[in-house]
Amino acid sequence: xxxxxxxxxxxxxxxxxxxxxxxxxxxxxxxxxxxxxxxxxxxxxxxxxxxxxxxxxxxxxxxxxxxxxxxxxxxxxxxxxxxxxxxxxxxxxxxxxxxxxxxxxxxxxxxxxxxxxxxxxxxxxxxxxxxxxxxxxxxxxxxxxxxxxxxxxxxxxxxxxxxxxxxxxxxxxxxxxxxxxxxxxxxxxxxxxxxxxxxxxxxxxxxxxxxxxxxxxxxxxxxxxxxxxxxxxxxxxxxxxxxxxxxxxxxxxxxxxxxxxxxxxxxxxxxxxxxxxxxxxxxxxxxxxxxxxxxxxxxxxxxxxxxxxxxxxxxxxxxxxxxxxxxxxxxxxxxxxxxxxxxxxx
Amino acid sequence: xxxxxxxxxxxxxxxxxxxxxxxxxxxxxxxxxxxxxxxxxxxxxxxxxxxxxxxxxxxxxxxxxxxxxxxxxxxxxxxxxxxxxxxxxxxxxxxxxxxxxxxxxxxxxxxxxxxxxxxxxxxxxxxxxxxxxxxxxxxxxxxxxxxxxxxxxxxxxxxxxxxxxxxxxxxxxxxxxxxxxxxxxxxxxxxxxxxxxxxxxxxxxxxxxxxxxxxxxxxxxxxxxxxxxxxxxxxxxxxxxxxxxxxxxxxxxxxxxxxxxxxxxxxxxxxxxxxxxxxxxxxxxxxxxxxxxxxxxxxxxxxxxxxxxxxxxxxxxx
Numbered sequence: 001x002x003x004x005x006x007x008x009x010x011x012x013x014x015x016x017x018x019x020x021x022x023x024x025x026x027x028x029x030x031x032x033x034x035x036x037x038x039x040x041x042x043x044x045x046x047x048x049x050x051x052x053x054x055x056x057x058x059x060x061x062x063x064x065x066x067x068x069x070x071x072x073x074x075x076x077x078x079x080x081x082x083x084x085x086x087x088x089x090x091x092x093x094x095x096x097x098x099x100x101x102x103x104x105x106x107x108x109x110x111x112x113x114x115x116x117x118x119x120x121x122x123x124x125x126x127x128x129x130x131x132x133x134x135x136x137x138x139x140x141x142x143x144x145x146x147x148x149x150x151x152x153x154x155x156x157x158x159x160x161x162x163x164x165x166x167x168x169x170x171x172x173x174x175x176x177x178x179x180x181x182x183x184x185x186x187x188x189x190x191x192x193x194x195x196x197x198x199x200x201x202x203x204x205x206x207x208x209x210x211x212x213x214x215x216x217x218x219x220x221x222x223x224x225x226x227x228x229x230x231x232x233x234x235x236x237x238x239x240x241x242x243x244x245x246x247x248x249x250x251x252x253x254x255x256x257x258x259x260x261x262x263x264x265x266x267x268x269x270x271x272x273x274x275x276x277x278x279x280x281x282x283x284x285x286x287x288x289x290x291x292x293x294x295x296x297x298x299x300x301x302x303x304x305x306x307x308x309x310x311x312x313x314x315x316x317x318x319x320x321x322x323x324x325x326x327x328x329x330x331x332x333x334x335x336x337x338x339x340x341x342x343x344x345x346x
Numbered sequence: 347x348x349x350x351x352x353x354x355x356x357x358x359x360x361x362x363x364x365x366x367x368x369x370x371x372x373x374x375x376x377x378x379x380x381x382x383x384x385x386x387x388x389x390x391x392x393x394x395x396x397x398x399x400x401x402x403x404x405x406x407x408x409x410x411x412x413x414x415x416x417x418x419x420x421x422x423x424x425x426x427x428x429x430x431x432x433x434x435x436x437x438x439x440x441x442x443x444x445x446x447x448x449x450x451x452x453x454x455x456x457x458x459x460x461x462x463x464x465x466x467x468x469x470x471x472x473x474x475x476x477x478x479x480x481x482x483x484x485x486x487x488x489x490x491x492x493x494x495x496x497x498x499x500x501x502x503x504x505x506x507x508x509x510x511x512x513x514x515x516x517x518x519x520x521x522x523x524x525x526x527x528x529x530x531x532x533x534x535x536x537x538x539x540x541x542x543x544x545x546x547x548x549x550x551x552x553x554x555x556x557x558x559x560x561x562x563x564x565x566x567x568x569x570x571x572x573x574x575x576x577x578x579x580x581x582x583x584x585x586x587x588x589x590x591x592x593x594x595x596x597x598x599x600x601x602x603x604x605x606x607x608x609x610x611x612x613x614x615x616x617x618x619x620x621x622x623x624x625x626x627x628x629x630x631x632x633x634x635x636x637x638x639x640x641x642x643x644x645x646x647x648x649x650x651x652x653x654x655x656x657x658x659x660x661x662x663x664x
Contacts, residue, residue: 134504136506137509138512208494248404330400
């Protein structure tokens, strides 16, 4: 039924994996991947994610060129994953915003003109719900954020979703889905949060212990594949079952923490952004203070499928791939157990 | 060949599996009441507990509730206060269901919400099913550092319809103090007089989830910090609802923070059924108002009776 699929954002890990999975599906005639830079497996030859027979077209989404790609290839399914979650060191926030918002506008404008497009799947994020002390503990898709995001990724995603809603209204014949993903976790994921957990010392907000929720990259790819080949219009939360507290994540990783007052966190954030590795944007600090959990019951019912890995299992897989495990304190306890345990056996 | 292989495997495994006895149980048996083995058991349990905590090998629910931390650490810290300082007595625990969802509606008092903690211990320790109480707290609690996450770990969450509905649908025992700050911060002269019961949102939630409402009265909390004045300007400075003046605070400094050892009683009344209504009727404001008033009246009457039954707040003196 599905013939030609356009995948945006294929130079990024999840985008490349989705494109690869769709290219391996014999029911799909063509998979066209677009992005501003070629995926790593094409440039370095062999490295990165296997893309199979995916055809790559280099397009800057902010330009109207995308319309030509869609028109030329008779594309019927668009999987839009070209959302940047954090400003890069070189390009900065202005580029990120243009890439996310203007890019989506151009893509949807092209889809609206197209006579062949009949399905649009957009990757969004649970960041649209924000994080605050006034929010309910668990968000469902109908929840309205109490504090509307006014900066960063959450604002971009909120605006992207608004354009997607507008598009769905103007083209009721097209099946439009928006997927709000929790933070991705897994061996190949490179996000502000995975970079955070990879640091040697983890700063935490003093006096706060947020609830975090992850979705494993394998499950994320499977959800995107299902949405690309089947029709499931609507908005869906996607998250692994259960939640973890930041303190719990940190204990499992075995890394030491430094509790920092939230005001000082902001200063550190500016310094860290200068170095360019870790992002401590205001929304990141809000997440690190109040956390966020969502209910993915709607997705489970719609797909009759549940993410294979829970939040905790996804995080453990990430830790294992990075070779992180319980450090000093755990060794001390195990040593005590053997000393006393040995004494007990007599 | 394959068949004989498997049977051989079983033959080898069976004696091994049959001998597995939990280590702690075995030790208890062999020790035969010796105190030393008991100490070793406890040490082994403690180490196992520490290992789980340090390794992060425990589960929290979606609200952030950490049952193990709550039972072994947080409640453990306030148990002496419950047993020995306030000598809390509970009545009517049979009115609280063992498994199903229910909504406990209680009076709020005491200047500092110690009554919430005591109610939590009462239902966890004295109820036969050891039910964790999931309180709906003021948003101030969740803005504050430390208090916010400890409250979540202890099982509580923000008082909002989404969370209340979700907890009740999951069959949890939800607790609410509808008077809010008006109740807990009222002057000593107004003790045991129920304040207005909010907007009745808790009643609407109970009707939607079709869970019974259990009127609960707490006697004793009013006397722990008798509030005879309010430092308004200091309260405004820190964004707090009030800063109390009590007979001991702030005159005695940190010593004034010690709650007075009043005698406490907590009674759970007969449940008010909500399954006689249609879940849609939760949107009928008149019904919600009437039911709210009815519950408030039940709590007040039970409170008056219980206060008489308790007698002196500080027996045997006055």
